Amino acid sequence: xxxxxxxxxxxxxxxxxxxxxxxxxxxxxxxxxxxxxxxxxxxxxxxxxxxxxxxxxxxxxxxxxxxxxxxxxxxxxxxxxxxxxxxxxxxxxxxxxxxxxxxxxx
Numbered sequence: 319x320x321x322x323x324x325x326x327x328x329x330x331x332x333x334x335x336x337x338x339x340x341x342x343x344x345x346x347x348x349x350x351x352x353x354x355x356x357x358x359x360x361x362x363x364x365x366x367x368x369x370x371x372x373x374x375x376x377x378x379x380x381x382x383x384x385x386x387x388x389x390x391x392x393x394x395x396x397x398x399x400x401x402x403x404x405x406x407x408x409x410x411x412x413x414x415x416x417x418x419x420x421x422x423x424x
Contacts, residue, residue, distance in 0.1 A: 333358035
């Protein structure tokens, strides 16, 4: 579930949630799984559900969620978009269960 802040605009946008392997300190984080909601409803204090299936990973893997609410739908981060800005660890094995991903306006 993506949680929108009080200053979120009231609109629709492209929501992209990615699960990345952040185990590699000196390299980019490979994409493990992702999902998109093309017409996500964005509103102050709102929430938007998402789900995806991810492969089982080695127990030593460090996984984290990244969320981008793309208001211009151009897949680049621009002023006014919403992003997750904190580490959101996800267990590499088993069901991650319900997760809440807070985002902030950039």
